[in-house]
Amino acid sequence: MAETSTLGYALLGLLARAPLSGWDLAQRLDMPAGYFWSAGHSQIYPELKKLERAKLVKHTKVEQRDRPDKKVYALTAAGRRALRRWVTTPLAPAPKRDELMLRVYSLWLADPADAVAFVRDQEAVHRRRIAEYETHQADVEQHWAAELDDPRSPRFATYATLRRGLGYERELADWCAWLASRITS
Amino acid sequence: MAETSTLGYALLGLLARAPLSGWDLAQRLDMPAGYFWSAGHSQIYPELKKLERAKLVKHTKVEQRDRPDKKVYALTAAGRRALRRWVTTPLAPAPKRDELMLRVYSLWLADPADAVAFVRDQEAVHRRRIAEYETHQADVEQHWAAELDDPRSPRFATYATLRRGLGYERELADWCAWLASRITS
């Protein structure tokens, strides 16, 4: 029996690093900022209420002069425990849904010229993302070198996911290049 | 205006290669057989009815002596055209949802020993999948070498997705190994 949904854990994971408002959480989980989980604000506000009913988070009203007031959510001790327990719980294999692969599975039907254009376009998308991630990586390695050796610092965890994102995008872009050249030849 | 849902295209993609019954389609889209799309039979049977109403597929009853009768679905000319059009249509960036990365993002909270065990376990899962895919790859390369050079053969498309699956799993397993050793040191 999970204490909350996966989205709930995503929110707890962000709040474990710093208290945030619903709007702030939505910023971080909206594409393209959310590297590996995403959600719109219409999903986040109700979820925060659930988490609060479950006593995993609590909010405090913060009045602002220059902007509308907001509710800032923070983890409770129980919320932190639940998150900590969840992170190393056995992970059930999730069904994959990759639309690019689904397209490629039927790409033999297309005109080869169209197929190459499609695949080269995908490659460009991922090369752009690689450049973006590389900038992040360089920044992180320069400014937080010390923390990247400490597996108990949040920065270490962020760095690990960034490395994975880079590896993923590189492998994908290279595969696109391989496929495009293979169709051409 | 898409002519059908992504699941619909997944079914069309399978039927473009050979006519199949709902049950056969479910076999191919059930974990772990479906490499990059999955669906249960409760989603497939209604979807086939939708596709038939849209005249993208048609079924014929096939009586069997040794087994229950079945409905075998095949693409119509319109279905084939719709699929062909769809494969190279610009692909909208999809929101990512990767629970493993979500766990790792909060892994700094866990005891390092638990964290390493968790990551090593994940690595093992993906190494097993690599071994499986490698067997497939060897089979395909041996038996269908000629077709793998023809971008208009379905076998070529399957081979391309298999290569991608292998690249994905290798990158992931290697990243797990990197992370585990980084936590340990």
Next chain:
DNA sequence: GGACGCATGTAATAGGTTACATGATTAC
């Protein structure tokens, strides 16, 4: 006055999973 960013919510719809339900045929 209008656009933009901040801020919070609800409603309707679509997509997906789990559970319920039935029935044929074969092998043990």
Next chain:
DNA sequence: GTAATCATGTAACCTATTACATGCGTCC
């Protein structure tokens, strides 16, 4: 008879997306 495989369907629930809805404050 009973379990396993083949075969087809519906219902209930959960998750996620898109659309609707409101309102403050700043800048132009």
